[in-house]
Amino acid sequence: MxxxxxxxxxxxxxxxxxxxxxxxxxxxxxxxxxxxxxxxxxxxxxxxxxxxxxxxxxxxxxxxxxxxxxxxxxxxxxxxxIGGAGMTPLQESFLTAGAIQCGFCIPGMVVAATALLERIPRPTESEVREGLSGNLCRCGGYSRISAAVMAVAGGNAAT
Ligand code: FES
Ligand code: FES
Missing domain, CATH: 3.10.20.30 (Beta-grasp domain)
Structure with a gap:
């Protein structure tokens, strides 16, 4: 050392x-x-x-x-x-919503969204956008990323 x-x-x-x-x-x-x-x-x-x-x-x-x-x-x-051996519903939702383009921002987005859903299980869309406002996507996939999070919001599905 x-x-x-x-x-x-x-x-x-x-x-x-x-x-x-x-x-x-x-x-x-x-x-x-x-x-x-x-x-x-x-x-x-x-x-x-x-x-x-x-x-x-x-x-x-x-x-x-x-x-x-x-x-x-x-x-x-x-x-x-996050997700262990398989994907969480949130990760599945990113795929289903077509939220992944180059993918570089996605690990940070998933981690931030997971933390958001733990804090606010039923966020509004503006709360999702606010919660992910510190995460930039150079591919401009914000709408689909937000939609992916909203699709699982409600059942605390990301945990
Ligand atoms: S690499 Fe840490 S905020 Fe950009
Ligand atoms: S998917 Fe390319 S930076 Fe977000």
Whole structure:
């Protein structure tokens, strides 16, 4: 371990993990490079696009802005932790609605929408748009993404 690194222990997708990180390592970098969970994407790396969205202690966060050392003792859910062996109804709905174009934004969208539906099981369309406002889709698929979330809203189907 380098002198500047420290060991942190956190729960990622239900599994307890101990990782050595430097003070400047972000949560996104740690998850992608140390834990080899590459579903969360890095795009802007400055909190503007939501491609890196993870759920940290119940709240969606831009993991590119969170320092890994700050997550010691925390619980993190990444896109790999959603759905287990199969897809959730929300993920199925993204497919059914044709909401996936290039797909780059979709992990962050699914994580953000999952957190939204846990917080508001029956969101209005404006609440869905507001809840996903931090997630950018360069393909412009907002209408279908919103429709996909609305299609499962009501039964807390994303959990
Ligand atoms: S990569 Fe984190 S918000 Fe864009
Ligand atoms: S589907 Fe391409 S960026 Fe959203």
């Amino acid at each position: 380098s002198p500047t690194e420290s060991a942190i222990t956190l729960t990622v997708n239900g599994a307890r993990r101990t990782v050595r990180v430097s003070p400047s390592t972000t949560l996104l970098e740690m998850v992608r490079t140390r834990l080899e969970l590459t579903g969360s994407k890095e795009c802007c790396a400055e909190g503007e696009c939501g491609a890196c969205t993870m759920i940290l202690d119940g709240e969606p966060v831009n993991s590119c802005l969170v320092l890994a050392v700050e997550t010691d003792g925390s619980e993190v859910t990444t896109i790999e932790g």
